Amino acid sequence: MKPMKISEAVVRRLPVYLQVLNDLSMRDVQTVSSQELGNRLDLNPAQIRKDLAYFGDFGRKGIGYDVTYLIEKIRQILKLDQPLNVALVGAGNLGRALCNYNMYLKDNMKITAVFDIHPSMIGTTINGLTVLPMDKLKETILERHIRIGIITVPATEAQHVADQFVEAGIDGILNFAPTILRVQDQVRIHYANFTSQLMSLAYYLDEEGEEGDNESDLD
Amino acid sequence: MKPMKISEAVVRRLPVYLQVLNDLSMRDVQTVSSQELGNRLDLNPAQIRKDLAYFGDFGRKGIGYDVTYLIEKIRQILKLDQPLNVALVGAGNLGRALCNYNMYLKDNMKITAVFDIHPSMIGTTINGLTVLPMDKLKETILERHIRIGIITVPATEAQHVADQFVEAGIDGILNFAPTILRVQDQVRIHYANFTSQLMSLAYYLDEEGEEGDNESDLD
DNA sequence: TAGATTGTTAATCGATTAACAATC
DNA sequence: TAGATTGTTAATCGATTAACAATC
Numbered sequence: 001m002k003p004m005k006i007s008e009a010v011v012r013r014l015p016v017y018l019q020v021l022n023d024l025s026m027r028d029v030q031t032v033s034s035q036e037l038g039n040r041l042d043l044n045p046a047q048i049r050k051d052l053a054y055f056g057d058f059g060r061k062g063i064g065y066d067v068t069y070l071i072e073k074i075r076q077i078l079k080l081d082q083p084l085n086v087a088l089v090g091a092g093n094l095g096r097a098l099c100n101y102n103m104y105l106k107d108n109m110k111i112t113a114v115f116d117i118h119p120s121m122i123g124t125t126i127n128g129l130t131v132l133p134m135d136k137l138k139e140t141i142l143e144r145h146i147r148i149g150i151i152t153v154p155a156t157e158a159q160h161v162a163d164q165f166v167e168a169g170i171d172g173i174l175n176f177a178p179t180i181l182r183v184q185d186q187v188r189i190h191y192a193n194f195t196s197q198l199m200s201l202a203y204y205l206d207e208e209g210e211e212g213d214n215e216s217d218l219d
Numbered sequence: 220m221k222p223m224k225i226s227e228a229v230v231r232r233l234p235v236y237l238q239v240l241n242d243l244s245m246r247d248v249q250t251v252s253s254q255e256l257g258n259r260l261d262l263n264p265a266q267i268r269k270d271l272a273y274f275g276d277f278g279r280k281g282i283g284y285d286v287t288y289l290i291e292k293i294r295q296i297l298k299l300d301q302p303l304n305v306a307l308v309g310a311g312n313l314g315r316a317l318c319n320y321n322m323y324l325k326d327n328m329k330i331t332a333v334f335d336i337h338p339s340m341i342g343t344t345i346n347g348l349t350v351l352p353m354d355k356l357k358e359t360i361l362e363r364h365i366r367i368g369i370i371t372v373p374a375t376e377a378q379h380v381a382d383q384f385v386e387a388g389i390d391g392i393l394n395f396a397p398t399i400l401r402v403q404d405q406v407r408i409h410y411a412n413f414t415s416q417l418m419s420l421a422y423y424l425d426e427e428g429e430e431g432d433n434e435s436d437l438d
Numbered sequence: 439t440a441g442a443t444t445g446t447t448a449a450t451c452g453a454t455t456a457a458c459a460a461t462c
Numbered sequence: 463t464a465g466a467t468t469g470t471t472a473a474t475c476g477a478t479t480a481a482c483a484a485t486c
Contacts, residue, residue, distance in 0.1 A: 007477070011422050015415035019397055033443060041399060045443095046479055053445055061444040062486035078418050086417070093319045097312035103414050109421065147424055148417065172420040178238055180260060188423045190416055195322050196234035197411050198305070198367065199297050201391040202328065203230050204407045205366055226453070252467060264467095265455055272469055280468040281462035 010051050014074055016041060017048070021071045033064035084109045085144055087170070089161045090152035091116040091124070091131050094176060098150065099126045111150070113140045117157070138168040148172045155179040162189075229270050233293055235260060236267070240290045252283035303328040304364055306389070308380045309371035310335040310343070310350050313395060317369065318345045330369070332359045336376070357387040367391045374398040381408075 020040050024032055034045035034052075041048075052058050052065070055077050059065045075081050088095055088111050095114065104110040114129045115137055116122060122133050132140060140146070149165040151158050151173060158177035165173055165187075172188040175181055178195050239259050243251055253264035253271075260267075271277050271284075274296050278284045294300050307314055307330050314333065323329040333348045334356055335341060341352050351359060359365070368384040370377050370392060377396035384392055384406075391407040394400055397414050 009477070011419050012415075014422070015412075015418040016399065018418070019415070020399060023398070035443080040401075044479060046446095046481090047477090049443090049445065050478085057445070059444050060486060061484065062442050064443065077422065079421050079424060080418065084417075084421055084424075093316035094313075097316040098413060100312045101413060103417075107414060107418070109414075109417055148420060171424050174416055174420055179242070180235065180239060182259075188420060190420050192411070192413065192416050193234075194317060194320060194411065195326060195328075196231075196238070197393055197409055198303075198322075198328055199234040199237070199299065199326070200230050201367055201393055201407060201409050202298050202303055203233070203296065205298060205303075205390050228453070254467080263455060265457090265470095266453090268467090268469065269454085276469070278468050279462060280460065281466050283467065 004054060006054055010054060013043075013051055014078055017051075018071065018074045018078070021067055021074070024067050025071060029067055031064045032067055032070075034059075036064075080108045082108065084148065085112040085146040086110060086148045086150060087113040087115065087137070087141055087144075087146045087165075088150040088152060089115045089134070089137075089165075090154075090157075090176075091118075091121050091126060092152060095150075095152035096126050098152065099129060102127070112144050112146055115140075117153075134164065137164055141165075141168040141170060146170065148174065151175045151177050151181075153177060223273060225273055229273060232262070232270055233297055236270075237290065237293045237297070240286055240293070243286050244290060248286055250283045251286055251289075253278075255283075299327045301327065303366060304331040305329060305367045305369060306332040306334065306356070306360055306363075306365045306384075307369040307371060308334045308353075308356075308384075309373075309376075309395075310337075310340050310345060311371060314369075314371035315345050317371065318348060321346070331363050331365055334359075336372075353383065356383055360384075360387040360389060365389065367393065370394045370396050370400075372396060 017037065020037060021032070034048040037043070037048050038045035049059070052070075056073065058070050058073050086109060088098060091114055099111050099114055111129070114126055114131050115134055116131050117134055121131050124131050147170065149170045149172070151161050153161055155177045158175060158179045159181055162173055162175070162181045162183055166183050170187065172190070173181065173183070174190050174192055176192050176194070178193045181189055183189060236256065239256060240251070253267040256262070256267050257264040268278070271289075275292065277289050277292050305328060307317060310333055318330050318333055330348070333345055333350050334353055335350050336353055340350050343350050366389065368389045368391070370380050372380055374396045377394060377398045378400055381392055381394070381400045381402055385402050389406065391409070392400065392402070393409050393411055395411050395413070397412045400408055402408060
């Protein structure tokens with residue numbers, strides 16, 4: 001309909017808008033202005049209006065946005081109005097934690113299959129799901145209409161898992177392993193690496209570590 | 220020395236550079252060009268050179284960058300050359316998974332204290348750390364020189380935990396709960412919410428969900 | 439009607455990329 | 463020397479913000 005390409009920055013803000021809107025909805029707020037949303041999110045109101053306007057005319061001049069309606073619209077944009085099946089490889093601590101997160105009811109996204117390489121893991125149950133061996137990956141992804149894969153294996157194995165996901169026809173990968181993955185261009189990869197996130201946070205710490213110490217700025 | 224303000228985008232790329240460099244180092248590669256780094260990361264070589272040049276002259280014309288030296292420099296920039304103590308609140312599945320991740324040896328960052336509100340959790344041990352009650356938060360953070368806090372509690376409690384972190388003098392927060400936090404400007408917050416990450420990935424899935432279905436584009 | 443707030447165009451700002459002199 | 467590659471300046475591109483007519 002509108003064949004405009006949306007920037008990644010806009011797409012990443014949509015789930016954030018949804019978060020705030022869900023919060024407002026729970027507190028029975030009917031209507032919200034871009035001004036109010038901007039206050040809560042430390043974002044420019046014009047930016048919020050522009051982001052939303054890429055997808056349609058969701059607001060009403062002089063009034064603002066109907067919270068319930070806007071939630072519905074953003075959910076449609078993010079395709080959360082239809083179920084999304086997800087597979088996870090790596091049933092370690094992190095993998096199990098993610099499986100226990102249940103975002104099914106609220107967000108229509110569900111981890112529908114879990115895999116691991118370790119024979120000792122296979123056959124065990126996590127949140128109602130039986131851990132399967134890797135040789136069942138492709139058939140399970142096809143059978144269960146799984147479109148997204150999550151990688152929670154060690155860095156050394158992540159590329160191998162990604163290759164198998166791609167081979168099985170997955171459309172997107174969420175990678176928790178601390179490695180860059182190489183895949184065909186059509187498969188989208190998002191990185192969710194805990195260590196990198198901590199590192200970039202560490203950058204912003206001001207120099208208090210070295211009290212009275214003559215830290216060399218010279219190389 | 221160079222009082223230029225570095226954009227957030229640059230800072231977020233540094234850990235990624237480090238990842239690739241560590242990988243090269245393990246495979247005994249001595250030297251790398253911005254061209255090669257760009258290939259591996261799907262990034263423009265000029266951007267990589269510019270990013271690095273904000274912090275110093277790390278390369279050699281005609282040669283490239285010495286892998287070991289560049290790792291050392293980036294680690295200094297990210298302050299990974301000195302130990303960083305981190306506290307975590309919320310000893311649920313995700314919290315425990317993060318505590319078991321041990322990035323201490325490699326990256327000098329360490330979860331040094333774990334807290335929870337649930338009495339049944341308090342006193343239990345996770346990866347050698349005893350789970351403490353919330354009323355020990357402030358004193359522990361001061362005593363152990365903790366500078367970063369991780370939040371892995373449910374969304375409803377996240378703001379409360381953030382307030383306590385700020386009150387205890389923390390400098391940065393990594394928030395895994397699906398809520399926006401409000402804190403004083405000097406405290407930096409990074410968001411690491413699993414659900415948002417999946418949602419923005421879902422946006423990029425092409426319409427296959429509705430096979431032959433006349434999906435209404437009209438509102 | 440007066441006040442509020444949208445959607446959108448134009449202006450600004452900042453980030454990415456190209457180009458190239460310096461030099462290993 | 464010739465080829466490679468940096469650091470950096472200038473050009474381009476894209477994203478954010480301001481401004482405002484339209485309208486509830």
